[in-house]
Each structure stands twice: as structure tokens, then as C-alpha cells.
Amino acid sequence: MTEFDTMAPPLKAALAARAYDRLxxxxxxxxxxxxxSADLLVSAQTGSGKTVAFGIAIAPTLLGGSPRFGPAGLPLALIVAPTRELAMQVRREFEWxxxxxxxxIGSCVGGMDMRTERxxxxxxxxxxxxxxGRLRxxxxxxxxxxxxxxxxxxxxxxxxxxLGFRDDLEFILAAAPDERRTLMFSATVPNQIAQLAKRFQRDALRITAAGESSQHSxxxxxxxxxxxxxxxxxxxxTLLFFxxxxxxxxxxxxxxxxxxxSRLGNRGFPVVALSGELSQAERxxxxxxxRDGRARVCVATDVAARGIDLPNxxxxxHADMPTNPDTLLHRSGRTGRAGRKGICTLxxxxxxxxxxxxxxKLAKLTARTVPAPTASDIERHNRERILEDPALAVAPGEDEIAFVKELMNAHSAEHIAAAYLRLxxxxxxAPEELLDAPSSFAERGQREPRAEAPPRDRSDFTNGVWFRVSVGRKHRAEPRWLLPxxxxAGHITKRAVGSIKILDTESQFEIAGDKAESFWAAVRENGTGEKGVTIQRLDGKAPAKTGPANEAAPGSWNSAKKGKFKPKSKPRPEASTGAPPPKKLKKKRPKP
Structure with a gap:
């Protein structure tokens, strides 16, 4: 007897139809x-098949030995999920x-029409x-x-x-009948989960799924x-290489x-975004x-992507480095699911x-340090894929033979192959050109030797161009986050940034003359990447100071001075008027 034989027959048939050969x-x-028939407190990682698991677990309780449900009335089971996407994914899994x-099966999720749900x-x-929230x-x-x-x-x-749903969960569990089964599935069991289980479960059976140590193998x-x-x-x-x-x-x-x-879309990638600001229909x-192949790249926040399972x-x-091991494991668990191989790149x-x-180290994972794919790497892989394209191994069909011969008569095989390659x-x-990466030390786990910093060449600031950014002292602007x-935003290094002046309602900064045009083009195309923050170009040299005349002088920061921020006690004349400071005249002594 196999493990499938102890399962409710309708679910056994559904799993067989999905080609499940093992659980x-x-x-x-x-x-x-x-x-x-017990209450369960289950530790199960993302991608371990837990949706099917709790579907199997509650089936005997819901069906009561019968192969089918009777007429639909009041609900017999309630599944609570943290996000809309995960809730809808659970519904799709339960439907098959x-x-x-x-x-x-009904659903009650935020962002949908409540009247339709009602x-x-x-x-x-x-x-x-x-x-x-919607269930409450x-x-x-x-x-x-x-x-x-x-x-x-x-x-x-x-x-x-x-996510702050503790009050809602306690309300729902308190409103449910006392004689019910309560199943909690969680990647980890912190103290809060243990307290919730102790309060709302009866002698819960603790299950830790075997094989968690190799969850991301x-x-x-x-x-x-x-x-x-x-x-x-x-x-x-990286997208082009893989x-x-x-x-x-x-x-x-x-x-x-x-x-x-936006950047990837402009570069020609079929991309979609997934974040909390989108409506349910947009998500x-x-x-x-x-899922249907119209897009191949999804850019998402952690919360928006919680629990989603995309095919293939x-x-x-990880465009932004995870701040803790749980986030790293959750993100990475989107791939390598149900026996599929996956690659996770930081x-x-x-x-x-x-x-x-x-x-x-905290996540108990080992990552191999590799250099970023270069243009030549990508070109080599593209050529290998073209040579191994399965379409080239398929003989022309009967309806294609005539035109193939006509094409061969009109053009040489070399011309046809070259045209195919170009297409x-x-x-x-097209790939991007990258700066040389000093990865050899990192691969050996060593720190790069600290080289003596060469004197800063300021000659490229002779024709520096000034820009204005729409945050200042009132917005608590500081050079330490303005500079990055x-x-x-401008795809430049800090060596291309000159003085930064923090004013009352804005800040002004100088870009080296030979980098100004490319900086401005990048900003116009992509913006600053910060909500509500804009950059504008200013003509001429250092612009006039904004704010009332008796306002305290702006701070000034110069990237050549070791990144130190020093407030000035007195406004500089060139910052107030845009003119050079007046020369100090020496008082002549009267001749004796």
C-alpha cells in the first residue's frame, strides 16, 4: 500500500491527473x-508543497468520509493568507x-469588489x-x-x-466555533506564533517537515x-546571459x-512590475x-511577491541586498521548487x-563569487543558443519546400545564414559595458589592499555644470545620502561630483564638465529613483542662494575633502550673488 492509498479518493485522483508520483x-x-484529526503547528518552507499539504490535511474533516460535498451553504473551511496574490494562488490550487x-470555493481579498464577494x-x-482584513x-x-x-x-x-495582522487573526479565530481544527503553517515558529498557537489551538501536534536542512539544495x-x-x-x-x-x-x-x-522596459525586456501601489487588477x-509568456521578467518588492509561484x-x-536571512530565503525560494533547478544571483x-x-552565513548558504557577464560572454552564449536552436533540426514541411527552394535559388546559403543570424x-x-571588477581578492575572501589615494585632479571642474535637487535642510537632506x-541617478562615480550645497528648500551640486551631458541625459530618462525628488539643470556657475536674507548659511560639502560635511559660519559671497568674492584692499599708511 502506498501513501496515496490513505488519502481521500477524490484528491488521490486529482494528484494522479497532475502526474504526482511522490509526495x-x-x-x-x-x-x-x-x-x-488534530490541530497542527507545521514548520514548512516556501516551495515545500504546503498548499497541497493542508488541502490533504483538512479533506477528511470536511468530507466526513463522503467522496463529494453536499449543496453549498455556510463555509466549512477558512483559509487565511497574508497577501492577495497568495490567497488567489491557494484558491487556484484548491480548485484542481x-x-x-x-x-x-469563494474568495475574500482586499482590492476586489466587495459587493461581488458578498x-x-x-x-x-x-x-x-x-x-x-477583508475576512474581518x-x-x-x-x-x-x-x-x-x-x-x-x-x-x-x-x-x-x-505585516501587523495579529488583531485581525485573533478576531477571526475568536469568532470561529470552538469545536474546529486549527492548522498553522509557518516557515519559522517565533514566540508570537507559539503564543497564538497556545491560545487558539488544542494540544497542537508539532510537525517539522523533514529535509528542511536541504531546502534550497x-x-x-x-x-x-x-x-x-x-x-x-x-x-x-545577467538577464541576457542566462x-x-x-x-x-x-x-x-x-x-x-x-x-x-522602466529601465528594463526601455532596454527592450518584456517586463512587469509588482508592488503594493498597484490595484488588484493590475497585479x-x-x-x-x-504565466502566459507575454512577460519574462518581473520586478517586485518582497511583500508583493510573498507566496507567488510562477511557472518555469x-x-x-537580488537587485537590493537582503537585510536578513529570512528575506534571502523567502526571495530565493521562488525558484528551485518541486524538484526544479534554479539560480539565485545577488x-x-x-x-x-x-x-x-x-x-x-546567517542563512547557512554558500554563494560562489563570479564576475558580471561581459558583452563577449553574452555574445558567445547567444551564438551557442542559435547553433543549438531545436528549430534548426526540424526538416522543412511539405508546404515550405517550394519557398525554401525559391529562397535558395535567389540567395546563397551564406547570405541566408547571415540574415538569420542578424535577425x-x-x-x-544589447549588453552593457561594465567597469573592471577587482574580484580576485573577494574570491579569496581577502580585503583589497588599501592604496594611497592619488591627489584629486580638479581640472575637469573648470567647466563644471551646476544642478538643483528638490530637497534641502527642511527635508533633512545630507550629503551622505545625496551623493549616492x-x-x-546619473550613472557616474563620486569623482564626477564637485561641491554640494545644502540650502533651505533645495540643494545644489556641481558635475564635472566632461560628465555633465551624460549625467543630465540619464536623469531625464530615468529620474532620481526617489519619490518626489527631482533634479534640474542650472545654467552658469554656482546659483544664487534661496531663502530669506538673514537665513543661516548653507552647509557646503566638497567630495575632494574626504567626504566631511562642515557647516559654514558665514555665507560665502560667491554663494549669495554668483559673483567672485571682492578683493580685500590693503589700507595704505600715510607717508611720514
Whole structure:
């Protein structure tokens, strides 16, 4: 007898139709005798098949030995997920898993039309999947009656607590019948989860899915050390080098997602963005574009991508370095799922390599340091893919023979092959040129030798160009974050930035004359990458100081002076009027 034989027959048939030949450890654990009717507290990592696992676990409780559900009335099961995407994904999984049971499945998620959900609930549902806030709204308004629940499942329970849903979860669990099963699935079991389980579960059976120590064994980890100004160029070259069918790129903020998605779209990549500022319809369309092949790259924030499962996702890129091991594991777990192999690439600026090493060590992962793909690397891979294209091994069909002969008579084989090659290469975005990376020391785990800094050549600032950025002292602007933003926005290094003046409502900075035009072009195309912050070009030399005449003098920062910020006690004449300071006249002594 196999483990499938102990499963509810309709679910066994559904798994067989999906070509399941074996269950994952967490799924097998649900079929144990002790787990059949008990409350469960389960540790299961992302990508371990936990959605099918809790579907298997609650099936006997819901069906009661019958192969099919009766007429739909009040819900028998409630599945609570932290995000809209995960809730809708759980619903899709349950639709095929419970297809032969006649289950009617409803959803209650934020961002959807509440009136439509209310009508669907009124028509009856056996299983309801939703997010905490929307479920609480329906219960409070009386459109969701959970008095007949037999099972409640909390999916990604630790993430729901991190997102601030504790009050909503306690409200939902308190409103559910006392005689019910409560199943909590969580990647980790911190103290908050333990307290929630102790309060709302009865003698919960603790299950730790076997094999968690090798949870990411199907993922190859790489880190690419780059100059800060080359981060986006390295991402572009990484996408071109791997040419993955589906890729997800993680950024920290919504603005970073918007900026990077725009940059990739302008470079010719079929890309979608996924962040919290999108409507539910926009998020659904973005994910559907990835599933049906209209888009191949998804740029997302951590929260927006929580729990999503994209098909054929072979590459995960960390555009912004994860700040903790849990975030790293969660992001990386989007690939290498259900036996598929995956690659996880961390784009690490030189100055963040120690932080990256700490996060990898805490996550108990080892990443191989590799150089960023160069233009020649990408060209070589493109040619290999063209030579190995399966289409070249297919003989022409009968309906193609006549035109193939006509083409061969009109052009030589070399001309036809060259035209095919040009078409193939033209269909791919061009790679970026990268700065030379001093990766040899990093590969050996050594620190680069500290070289004596050469004297700064200021000759390129003779024709420096001044710019204005729309933040100043009132916005708590400081050179230590203005300088990286300026360099990132204009794709320059700090050596191209001269003086930075912090004024009342704005700041002004100087760009070397030979870099000014390329800086301005990059800013006009991509913006600053910061919400509400704009950069404008100023003509002439240092512009006039803004603000009232008796205002305290602006601070001044000069990148040649070791990055030290020094407030001035008196305004400089050239900063106030734009004119050079008046010469100090010597008072002549009267002749004796």
C-alpha cells in the first residue's frame, strides 16, 4: 500500500491527473495517523508543497468520509493568507485539488469588489480563501457566517504577524466555533506564533517537515561584485546571459521597482512590475503576463511577491541586498521548487560585500563569487543558443519546400545564414559595458589592499555644470545620502561630483564638465529613483542662494575633502550673488 492509498479518493485522483508520483515530506506528514484529526503547528518552507499539504490535511474533516460535498451553504473551511496574490494562488490550487469533490470555493481579498464577494458568499461556498482584513470586514458586516466552520488554516502565519495582522487573526479565530481544527503553517515558529498557537489551538501536534536542512539544495547561489554605478548594468547583463524563461528581480522599495522596471522596459525586456501601489487588477494582469509568456521578467518588492509561484522560474536576482536571512530565503525560494533547478544571483556593490557575507552565513548558504557577464560572454552564449536552436533540426514541411527552394535559388546559403543570424541577434537587447571588477581578492575572501589615494585632479571642474535637487535642510537632506543618489541617478562615480550645497528648500551640486551631458541625459530618462525628488539643470556657475536674507548659511560639502560635511559660519559671497568674492584692499599708511 502506498501513501496515496490513505488519502481521500477524490484528491488521490486529482494528484494522479497532475502526474504526482511522490509526495513532499510535509505532504506525507499530513497522512500520519496522529495528524488526521488534530490541530497542527507545521514548520514548512516556501516551495515545500504546503498548499497541497493542508488541502490533504483538512479533506477528511470536511468530507466526513463522503467522496463529494453536499449543496453549498455556510463555509466549512477558512483559509487565511497574508497577501492577495497568495490567497488567489491557494484558491487556484484548491480548485484542481478538490475538483472531483464538487467543492465550491469563494474568495475574500482586499482590492476586489466587495459587493461581488458578498453575492458569491450568499450563494454558498464550501471553502473560503481570503486575506485577514477583508475576512474581518465580511464577518463584521454579517456577509460571512463562520458558525459552521470545521477547519481554519493560517498560511504563512509568521508573515501575517510581521505585516501587523495579529488583531485581525485573533478576531477571526475568536469568532470561529470552538469545536474546529486549527492548522498553522509557518516557515519559522517565533514566540508570537507559539503564543497564538497556545491560545487558539488544542494540544497542537508539532510537525517539522523533514529535509528542511536541504531546502534550497536545488538552487545555485552566486554573488556578483560590482561598482555601485554598475548595479543596473550588471542586472541587464545577467538577464541576457542566462536568458531564463521567467525571472524575478527583488528590490526594497516601490520606487526602486518602478525605476528598474522602466529601465528594463526601455532596454527592450518584456517586463512587469509588482508592488503594493498597484490595484488588484493590475497585479493580476502582471502575474498572468508572466504565466502566459507575454512577460519574462518581473520586478517586485518582497511583500508583493510573498507566496507567488510562477511557472518555469529559473532565475532570481537580488537587485537590493537582503537585510536578513529570512528575506534571502523567502526571495530565493521562488525558484528551485518541486524538484526544479534554479539560480539565485545577488548583485553586491563592493562596499556591501561584508554585509552580504554576514547574511549568507546567517542563512547557512554558500554563494560562489563570479564576475558580471561581459558583452563577449553574452555574445558567445547567444551564438551557442542559435547553433543549438531545436528549430534548426526540424526538416522543412511539405508546404515550405517550394519557398525554401525559391529562397535558395535567389540567395546563397551564406547570405541566408547571415540574415538569420542578424535577425536572431537583433531580437535580443544589447549588453552593457561594465567597469573592471577587482574580484580576485573577494574570491579569496581577502580585503583589497588599501592604496594611497592619488591627489584629486580638479581640472575637469573648470567647466563644471551646476544642478538643483528638490530637497534641502527642511527635508533633512545630507550629503551622505545625496551623493549616492546623485551617482546612481546619473550613472557616474563620486569623482564626477564637485561641491554640494545644502540650502533651505533645495540643494545644489556641481558635475564635472566632461560628465555633465551624460549625467543630465540619464536623469531625464530615468529620474532620481526617489519619490518626489527631482533634479534640474542650472545654467552658469554656482546659483544664487534661496531663502530669506538673514537665513543661516548653507552647509557646503566638497567630495575632494574626504567626504566631511562642515557647516559654514558665514555665507560665502560667491554663494549669495554668483559673483567672485571682492578683493580685500590693503589700507595704505600715510607717508611720514
Amino acid at each position: 513532499t515530506p510535509v505532504q506525507s506528514a499530513m497522512l500520519g495517523t496522529e495528524a488526521q 485539488l478538490y475538483r472531483d469533490t464538487g467543492a465550491r 453575492r458569491a458568499l450568499a450563494d454558498g461556498a464550501h471553502i473560503v480563501v481570503g486575506t485577514p 470586514d465580511h464577518i463584521t458586516r454579517g456577509s460571512l457566517d463562520i458558525s459552521e466552520l470545521r477547519a481554519v488554516v493560517l498560511d504563512e502565519a509568521d508573515e501575517m504577524l510581521d 536545488d538552487i545555485e547561489y552566486q554573488q556578483i561584485l560590482v561598482a555601485p554605478a554598475d548595479r543596473e548594468n550588471a542586472i541587464i547583463n 536568458d531564463s524563461q521567467n525571472t524575478i528581480i527583488f528590490c526594497h522599495t516601490r520606487e526602486a521597482v518602478k525605476h528598474l522596471a 493580476t494582469n502582471a502575474l498572468q503576463s508572466m 522560474l529559473d532565475l532570481v536576482i 548583485i553586491v556593490p563592493y562596499h556591501r560585500r561584508n554585509a552580504a557575507a554576514r547574511v549568507l 536572431q541577434l537583433a531580437a535580443r537587447p 543618489m546623485i551617482c546612481k
